[in-house]
Amino acid sequence: MGYIYVDAVFYNPIDYTEFVLGKRRLEDVKKISLRALVDTGATFPALPEDVVEKLSLPMYGEAEAETATGKEKVRLALAIIQIEDRTAASYIIIRPRGTTPLIGVVALEQMGYRVDPVTGKLVKGLPLML
Numbered sequence: 001m002g003y004i005y006v007d008a009v010f011y012n013p014i015d016y017t018e019f020v021l022g023k024r025r026l027e028d029v030k031k032i033s034l035r036a037l038v039d040t041g042a043t044f045p046a047l048p049e050d051v052v053e054k055l056s057l058p059m060y061g062e063a064e065a066e067t068a069t070g071k072e073k074v075r076l077a078l079a080i081i082q083i084e085d086r087t088a089a090s091y092i093i094i095r096p097r098g099t100t101p102l103i104g105v106v107a108l109e110q111m112g113y114r115v116d117p118v119t120g121k122l123v124k125g126l127p128l129m130l
Contacts, residue, residue, distance in 0.1 A: 004038040004120050008103060010047065011080040012055045013089060030055050034101045038122065040115055041068075042104035045081060046093040051101065052077050057092065065093065083122070086111035 011031045018024035032051060047057075057077035065074045075094040080087055081103070088110035095102075108114070112125040 002120055004115060004122070005035050006038055006083050006103060006122060007033065008036045008101070009033050009082040010051070010055060010092075010101075011082065012057060013078050013080050014058065016080045036101040036103045038108070038115060039102045040105055040108075042102050043106055044076075044091050044093050044104045045079070045107050046095045046099070046102040046104070047077075047079070048097050048099045048101065049094050050097045052092065052094050055079065060091065067093075081107050081111075083111060083113065084124075086113070086124075 009031055011029055015024060015029040015031075019026050019029050032055060034047075034051070036045075057079050060076040060078060062073045062075050065072065067074065077092045077094055078089065079092045080089050083103070088107040090104075090107045090110065093102075108122075113122045114125055115121075116123045
């Protein structure tokens with residue numbers, strides 16, 4: 001199976017919450033559409049620092065994490081992620097500028113997606129979040 005990429009929209013969670021509450025129009029929510037790598041070996045999604053800054057994502061400090069390069073401290077932010085017609089709220093690991101955006105298993109499971117290893121595509125199941 002090769003790499004799996006999806007088109008995903010990342011939203012500022014504060015703006016998005018105001019949209020859900022009827023206090024903001026969707027077109028006024030800070031968002032960015034990206035091609036992201038589905039990484040079933042990653043727990044949380046990850047975004048490059050410049051994207052996090054453009055979206056003004058709220059920062060939640062640092063945490064110790066096991067990454068592809070070993071154990072290290074990572075910076076965390078929060079975002080709303082949309083793939084097709086499904087959304088999830090998730091911590092985001094902040095990666096260096098220019099790195100590939102990743103979708104990890106937490107967001108996939110919240111949205112009810114699984115990876116079909118035969119086709120290399122996402123398959124919809126029952127979502128934990130809508």
